[in-house]
Structure formats: structure tokens, C-alpha cells
Amino acid sequence: xxxxxxxGLVGLTGCSAPLDAIVLRPAFDAPYSPxxxxxxxxxxxxxxxxxxxxxxxxxxPNSKALxxxxxxxxxxxxxxxxxxxxxxxxxxxxxxxxxxxxxxGIDDGPPTLVKASQDVVAALEYATRRHEHVYGYxxxxxxxxxxxxATQVEVDGVILEATLVLDDLVPLWxxxxxxxxxxxxxxxxxxxxxxxxxxxxxxRWVPRxxxxxxxxxxxxxxxxxxxxxxEVYAAAAGRKEFVEVPGGHGRFIQEDADAWMDxxxxxxxxxxxxxxxxxxxSPADVGRAER
Numbered sequence: 001x002x003x004x005x006x007x008g009l010v011g012l013t014g015c016s017a018p019l020d021a022i023v024l025r026p027a028f029d030a031p032y033s034p035x036x037x038x039x040x041x042x043x044x045x046x047x048x049x050x051x052x053x054x055x056x057x058x059x060x061p062n063s064k065a066l067x068x069x070x071x072x073x074x075x076x077x078x079x080x081x082x083x084x085x086x087x088x089x090x091x092x093x094x095x096x097x098x099x100x101x102x103x104x105g106i107d108d109g110p111p112t113l114v115k116a117s118q119d120v121v122a123a124l125e126y127a128t129r130r131h132e133h134v135y136g137y138x139x140x141x142x143x144x145x146x147x148x149x150a151t152q153v154e155v156d157g158v159i160l161e162a163t164l165v166l167d168d169l170v171p172l173w174x175x176x177x178x179x180x181x182x183x184x185x186x187x188x189x190x191x192x193x194x195x196x197x198x199x200x201x202x203x204r205w206v207p208r209x210x211x212x213x214x215x216x217x218x219x220x221x222x223x224x225x226x227x228x229x230x231e232v233y234a235a236a237a238g239r240k241e242f243v244e245v246p247g248g249h250g251r252f253i254q255e256d257a258d259a260w261m262d263x264x265x266x267x268x269x270x271x272x273x274x275x276x277x278x279x280x281x282s283p284a285d286v287g288r289a290e291r
Contacts, residue, residue: 019113020110020111020113023073023113023141023166024073024099024101024111024112024113024116025073025074026074026076026099026101026102026103026106027075027076027078027079027102027103028076028102028103028106029076029078032078032079032081032082033078033081034056034081034084036081037081037082037084037085038085039058039084039085039088040058040059041056041057041058041084042056042059043055043056043057044056044057046122046123046126048100048118048119048122050100050108050109050115051100051105051107051108051109051115052100052105052108053097053098053099053105053119053123054097054098054103054104054105055077055095055096055097055098055123055126056077056081056095056096056097057093057094057095057130058084058087058088058093058094058095058096059093059130060088060091060092060093062091063091063092063093063131064091064092064133064268064269065091065092065093065131065133065134065268065272066092066093066094066095066127066130066131066133066134066135067087067093067094067095067134067135067137067159067264067268068095068097068123068124068127068134068135068136068137069094069095069096069097069137069138069139069142070097070120070123070136070137070138070139070142070145070146070149071096071097071099071139071141071142072139072140072141072142072162072250073140073141073164075102075139076098076099076102076103076104077096077097077098077103077104078096078103080094080096080253083253083257083261086257086258087261090261090265092268093130093131095123095126095127097119097120097123098119099111099115099116099119100115100116100119101115113199113200116141116145117145117148117149117199117200120136120138120142120145120146120148121148121149121152121153123149124136124149124150124152124153124155125153127155128153128154128155133156134155134156135155135157135158135159135268136149136150136155136157136158136159137158137159137161137264138158138159138160138161138163139161139162139250140161140162140163140223140224140249140250141164143160143161143162143163143202144163144164144165144166144199144200144202145199145200146158146160147160147202147209148199148200148201148202148205150205150209150211151205151208151209154211155211156211156212156271157211157212157213157214157267157268157271158209158211158212158213158214159213159214159216159264159267160206160213160214160215160216160229160232161215161216161217161245161250161252161253162216162217162218162221162223162229162249162250163202163215163217163224163228163229163232164200164202164224165202165203165224165228165229165231165232166200166201166202202232203231203232203235206232206235206236207235207236207237208237209236209237209238210237210238211238212238212239212240213233213236213238213239213240213241214240214241214243214264214267215229215232215233215236215240215241215242215243216243216245216252216263217229217230217242217244217245218244218245218246218247218248218249218252220246220247220248221248221249221250222248222249223248223249223250224249226244229242239271239276241267243263243278245260245263246259263278266278
């Protein structure tokens with residue numbers, strides 16, 4: 001997607017692929033299998049009208065919550081398998097998913113943004129049948145899809161990291177690079193607006209999420225500028241926290257899994273117990289918050 005935007009914004013450079021093909025970059029490889037990490041996994045297939053959503057469910061007795069991961073546009077569930085032991089050690093169950101057309105879902109036809117939004121809803125519905133306390137964790141595209149899904153399925157909270165704000169991506173991205181010429185912005189906006197499904201309108205869905213929200217975003221993110229995430233945060237209603245985190249785009253957990261887990265564990269436990277607020281010394285600087 002960055003190539004198309006950088007070199008010429010759709011028609012100016014011959015980048016005429018549909019939005020699905022530009023945003024979604026299916027990851028088929030599986031560098032990790034859950035068995036490598038010595039944790040028990042249940043493989044779950046959720047049938048839909050077209051194909052099925054494939055999950056790995058890492059369960060543990062007496063868990064305090066279940067966290068569903070909605071990955072980015074170039075990841076399958078294998079990318080996060082290495083972190084399953086950390087979740088289990090902290091008392092969490094974990095559900096990892098493939099969008100149809102990704103990973104083990106390669107035979108379910110080409111991926112689309114509409115199908116991906118349906119997949120996240122299906123994963124959350126499954127999780128609520130399996131646990132009393134369910135939290136969603138979405139990264140980049142997954143954060144936008146999770147925002148929509150959390151208005152369709154009642155969950156206990158959502159964690160939105162490196163949120164993809166598709167409607168604002170073109171002007172924000174160009175502005176950061178001093179390329180905000182009116183023709184470029186207009187062409188890019190038109191291309192996105194015409195093809196973007198309603199489920200990706202994160203600014204529309206976030207204000208409707210009744211569950212508590214934790215926003216994670218890095219100032220060094222060069223894919224989804226932090227300014228867009230702050231606008232989405234400002235539009236959110238109810239209890240919310242905004243935390244600036246280290247690392248590149250959606251890479252906090254990959255670069256420091258223990259720090260990510262410390263932060264999320266504090267926040268989730270606070271929501272479960274009612275003793276809210278991130279403690280001083282958290283692994284990131286806490287921005288303004290409303291409760």
C-alpha cells in the first residue's frame with residue numbers, strides 16, 4: 001500500500017489494483033506451530049457462508065480473561081504463536097485467527113476486506129461462548145476491524161494498536177512527507193472512499209463501542225501516523241486510555257513482549273477488579289485519559 005501511495009497514488013502511477021489487493025497482503029507461511037512452545041492448543045474451524053475461519057485457542061484453567069488477536073494486513077495467526085506462553089503464564093487464554101485467504105485459510109478464496117470484517121466478528125462470537133471475560137486486541141488493519149466487531153459483539157474491552165484510519169491515511173501520510181498537493185490528496189481520497197467497506201470506517205465505529213478502550217500507538221509509526229490515532233481516541237466515548245509505545249508500526253509486542261504484557265495486564269486487571277488506571281512506571285508514557 002505504501003508503494004502505491006508513495007509513487008503516485010493510483011491512476012498517476014498505474015497502480016490500478018482494487019483496494020482489497022493493495023491493503024491485504026496474505027501471509028501463507030507459518031514459521032511457528034503452537035506445539036513448538038509447549039502449550040496446549042485447540043484447533044477450531046468456524047464455518048461461514050463462504051469458507052471458514054481457522055482459530056488456535058490456547059486455553060488454561062482458571063484464566064482471568066480470553067484475548068482475541070485480530071492481526072494486521074500481512075500476518076496470519078502463526079506470527080503471534082510465540083507469545084502464547086506469556087499469555088498463559090499471566091493467566092490469560094488466547095485466540096489467534098486467520099482471515100479467510102490467509103495462512104491455513106488459503107483455500108477459502110481470495111481475501112477481501114468485507115470477509116475479514118466478518119471473520120473478526122465470528123472470532124469474537126466464538127470467544128464469548130467460551131469465556132466470561134473477553135478482550136479484543138487488534139493491530140493496524142485488525143484494530144479497525146476490531147472497532148467494528150466490538151459494536152456487533154459485546155466484549156469486556158478492546159486494545160487498539162497502530163490503528164489503521166483508512167479515511168485519513170492519504171492526507172496524513174502525504175502531509176508528513178510534504179507531498180500534500182491537492183490533486184494527490186483528492187485522487188487518493190476518492191480511490192479509498194469509493195472502495196472502502198463500512199466496517200473500516202473506524203471513526204464511525206469507535207464512538208459506538210461501549211466497552212473500555214486502550215489505544216496503543218508509537219510516535220515512530222511511519223505507516224499510520226499517530227495524529228490519526230489521537231483523533232480516533234478523542235472521538236471515543238466512555239472509559240479510554242491512550243499510551244504512546246516504542247517500536248515501529250504495530251511492533252510493540254514483537255519488540256518487547258514482556259513490556260507489552262505488563263501494560264495490558266495492568267489495564268485488563270484494572271477493568272476486571274475496578275481498580276483502574278495504569279500505575280506509575282508503566283512501560284510507556286501514558287497520554288490523557290477519560291473515564
